Amino acid sequence: MPVHNAEIAALFDRLADLLEIEDANPFRVRAYRNAARTIASLGPSVAGLVAAGRDLSELPGIGEAIAEKIAIIVKTGRLPQLAEVEARTPSALAYLMQIDGLGPKRVKALYRQLDIRSFEDLARAARSGKIRELDGFGAKTEAMILQHLDRRLGATQRMRLAEAEDIAAALVDHLRKAPGVKDVSVAGSLRRRKDTVGDLDILVTAARHSRVMRHFVEYDEVTEIVSQGDTRSTVVLRSGLHVDLRVVPQVSFGAALCYFTGSKAHNIAVRRIGVAKGCKVNEYGVFKGAKRIAGRTERDVYATLGLDYIEPEMREDRGEIELAAKGRLPKLVTLDDIRGDLHCHTDLTDGRNTLEEMATAARERGYEYLAVTDHSKHVTVAHGLDKAGLMAAIRRIDRLNARLDGITILKSAEVDILEDGRLDLPDSVLRELDLVVCAVHYKFNLPEKKQTTRILRALDNRHCNILAHPSGRLINVREPYEVDLQAIMTAARERGCFLELNAQPARLDLTDVHCRMAKDMGLKVAISTDAHSTGQLDYMRFGIGQARRGWLEARDVLNTRGLSELRKFLKRV
DNA sequence: GCCGTTTTCGGCCCGACTGTTTTCAGTCG
Numbered sequence: 001m002p003v004h005n006a007e008i009a010a011l012f013d014r015l016a017d018l019l020e021i022e023d024a025n026p027f028r029v030r031a032y033r034n035a036a037r038t039i040a041s042l043g044p045s046v047a048g049l050v051a052a053g054r055d056l057s058e059l060p061g062i063g064e065a066i067a068e069k070i071a072i073i074v075k076t077g078r079l080p081q082l083a084e085v086e087a088r089t090p091s092a093l094a095y096l097m098q099i100d101g102l103g104p105k106r107v108k109a110l111y112r113q114l115d116i117r118s119f120e121d122l123a124r125a126a127r128s129g130k131i132r133e134l135d136g137f138g139a140k141t142e143a144m145i146l147q148h149l150d151r152r153l154g155a156t157q158r159m160r161l162a163e164a165e166d167i168a169a170a171l172v173d174h175l176r177k178a179p180g181v182k183d184v185s186v187a188g189s190l191r192r193r194k195d196t197v198g199d200l201d202i203l204v205t206a207a208r209h210s211r212v213m214r215h216f217v218e219y220d221e222v223t224e225i226v227s228q229g230d231t232r233s234t235v236v237l238r239s240g241l242h243v244d245l246r247v248v249p250q251v252s253f254g255a256a257l258c259y260f261t262g263s264k265a266h267n268i269a270v271r272r273i274g275v276a277k278g279c280k281v282n283e284y285g286v287f288k289g290a291k292r293i294a295g296r297t298e299r300d301v302y303a304t305l306g307l308d309y310i311e312p313e314m315r316e317d318r319g320e321i322e323l324a325a326k327g328r329l330p331k332l333v334t335l336d337d338i339r340g341d342l343h344c345h346t347d348l349t350d351g352r353n354t355l356e357e358m359a360t361a362a363r364e365r366g367y368e369y370l371a372v373t374d375h376s377k378h379v380t381v382a383h384g385l386d387k388a389g390l391m392a393a394i395r396r397i398d399r400l401n402a403r404l405d406g407i408t409i410l411k412s413a414e415v416d417i418l419e420d421g422r423l424d425l426p427d428s429v430l431r432e433l434d435l436v437v438c439a440v441h442y443k444f445n446l447p448e449k450k451q452t453t454r455i456l457r458a459l460d461n462r463h464c465n466i467l468a469h470p471s472g473r474l475i476n477v478r479e480p481y482e483v484d485l486q487a488i489m490t491a492a493r494e495r496g497c498f499l500e501l502n503a504q505p506a507r508l509d510l511t512d513v514h515c516r517m518a519k520d521m522g523l524k525v526a527i528s529t530d531a532h533s534t535g536q537l538d539y540m541r542f543g544i545g546q547a548r549r550g551w552l553e554a555r556d557v558l559n560t561r562g563l564s565e566l567r568k569f570l571k572r573v
Numbered sequence: 574g575c576c577g578t579t580t581t582c583g584g585c586c587c588g589a590c591t592g593t594t595t596t597c598a599g600t601c602g
Contacts, residue, residue, distance in 0.1 A: 027574070030574085031585095061574095066575085101591090101599090103601080135593095136592090136599080140592060141591095226590095227589085229589060229590055230589095232588095232602095234590090260602085267587085282586085282588065283587085283589095
C-alpha cells in the first residue's frame with residue numbers, strides 16, 4: 001500500500017510538535033515543519049519519486065537527513081525517530097496544543113508537574129483548581145482552559161471559503177461605518193483564496209486614536225472578545241469564526257497588507273530576503289536602519305526587496321519568491337479571461353432554472369458559450385436522462401440556438417462513469433454531443449487501483465472530453481476517493497482529454513496542488529461551475545481563485561479559448 | 574535540520590497582547 005504525501009507530512013508535523021514540547025532546537029523543529037509543508041503541497045506522490053530513484057534533497061527544505069527519513073517511511077510506513085520521541089513524550093500531548101493559549105511550554109509543564117496526558121486529565125485538573133497553582137499559570141489561565149475545553153467539540157473545523165466570504169463582507173460593511181476609517185481590506189487565507197479559512201484577518205487604516213477598535217468589538221455578531229489592544233484585537237463571532245483586526249497608519253498599509261495576508265511561510269521567506277539585503281521587514285514597512293524605505297503599497301514592499309509583485313493566491317512559499325526575484329512569475333488567469341462555462345444543469349434534471357434562463361444568464365456574464373450537461377440515467381436522484389431523453393434535449397438546444405443571439409449552447413451531458421468504467425449512455429448518442437463530461441457519482445470507496453482503472457477506462461472512450469470533479473471530495477463532508485491522479489492526468493493528456501476544476505465552493509476539485517501538477521504536466525484544465533441555478537454561474541470566481549493558487553495562466557485553461565478554438569481542442573487525438 | 578550574491582559553519586522573521594510578572598515568558602499570527 002503506497003504511503004500518501006499527506007501521511008508522510010503528518011508524521012513530520014507530529015515529530016515537530018513533540019520535539020517542541022521537549023524544548024528541542026526551534027530551528028530543527030521548523031525544519032521538520034517546512035519539510036512537512038513541502039511534502040503536503042507536492043503534486044506527485046513522494047513514494048513514486050522514491051521508487052523512481054529521485055533525489056528528494058533537491059526539494060526545498062529537504063536535506064540529506066530528512067530525505068533519508070522519507071525513504072524509510074516509504075519503505076516501512078514508519079518514522080523510527082518519532083517512535084523514539086513518543087517513548088519519552090506521549091503522542092497525545094500534541095493534541096493538547098490545540099487548546100488556545102496552550103503551547104509547547106505549558107503543555108510540558110502540565111505533563112511534568114501534573115502528569116496531564118489527555119483532554120480528560122486536563123479537565124479534571126482544571127476543575128479541581130490544580131492548574132492555577134503551577135508556576136506561570138493563574139486563575140485566568142485555568143478558566144480559559146476550561147472554557148476552551150467546553151467549546152472544543154466541532155469548533156475546530158475550517159470554514160468553506162464562500163461562507164467565510166459572506167461573513168467577512170458583512171463585517172467589512174460594519175467597519176466602513178466607523179468614524180475615521182480610511183481603507184478596510186480583507187487579508188489572510190480569504191484573500192489568498194484558500195478553499196477553507198480558519199479565521200478572518202481584516203486590516204484597517206485609520207487616524208491615530210480613532211474609535212475603530214471599539215466599533216469592531218461592538219459589532220453585534222461578536223460573542224467574545226479574546227484580546228483587545230490599540231492596534232490589534234481578536235474576537236469570536238456568532239458563527240464561531242475568529243476575527244483578527246489590525247489597525248495601521250496609511251503609510252504602512254502595503255506592508256501591513258503583506259504581513260496580514262501571509263502565508264506565514266511566505267512572510268518568513270520575504271523577511272529573510274530583507275535580512276540578506278540589510279533591511280528589516282515588518283508590518284510597518286521595509287526599514288534600512290531606522291529609515292522606512294517602503295510600506296505604502298504592497299508593490300513598493302516587494303520592489304524594494306528586488307521582487308516582482310506576487311499575487312496573493314501565490315503567497316505560500318512554494319517557489320513564487322524565487323520566480324519573483326528572477327522576474328519570471330506566471331501571469332495568472334483572471335475571471336475576464338473566461339469565455340464560457342462547460343458544466344451546468346437545467347430543470348430537465350436537478351437544476352433549478354430552464355435551459356433558456358441558463359443560456360440568458362450565461363450571455364449576461366459575457367460568455368460566448370455554455371455547455372449544458374444534465375445528468376445521465378444512472379444518477380437517479382437527479383432524474384438523469386436516458387438516450388431518448390437526451391436526444392430530446394439535444395433537439396431543444398438546436399431550436400434554442402436557432403433563435404438565440406450572442407451565445408452558443410453546447411450540447412453535452414454529465415455522463416456517469418459506471419463501476420466497470422463504461423459510460424452510462426451509448427456511443428450512438430454521445431457522438432451527437434459537442435462535448436462529453438464524465439464523472440464518478442457512485443462507488444466512491446473502491447480501492448485505489450480499481451478506482452483508477454475505472455476512470456482510465458472511461459477516458460478510453462473516444463467521446464469523453466472532460467473528467468469532472470476528479471477526486472470526488474466534498475469539503476468537510478466527504479474525503480476524496482482513493483485514486484492515482486498522476487496516472488489519470490498522464491492518460492488524459494495522451495488521449496486529448498481534460499480535467500475539470502469544479503468551482504462549487506463545496507468541491508473546488510481539483511485542488512490547488514493538483515492544478516499545479518496538471519500545469520507542470522502540460523495538461524489543460526476546464527474551470528466549470530457545475531451551476532444548478534443561474535446564480536451559481538457566479539461560482540466561477542471560486543474556481544478562478546483556486547486555479548490561481550495552482551499557478552494556472554489563461555493558456556493553461558481550456559475555457560479561455562474562443563468557441564472555434566475550443567471546438568478544435570474537443571476533437572480528440 | 575537546512576542552507577549559501579557574506580557563508581560548508583553559523584546563522585535561522587518580527588511584533589502585539591496577555592497574564593503573571595515587577596521586567597518578561599508564552600503564545601499567536
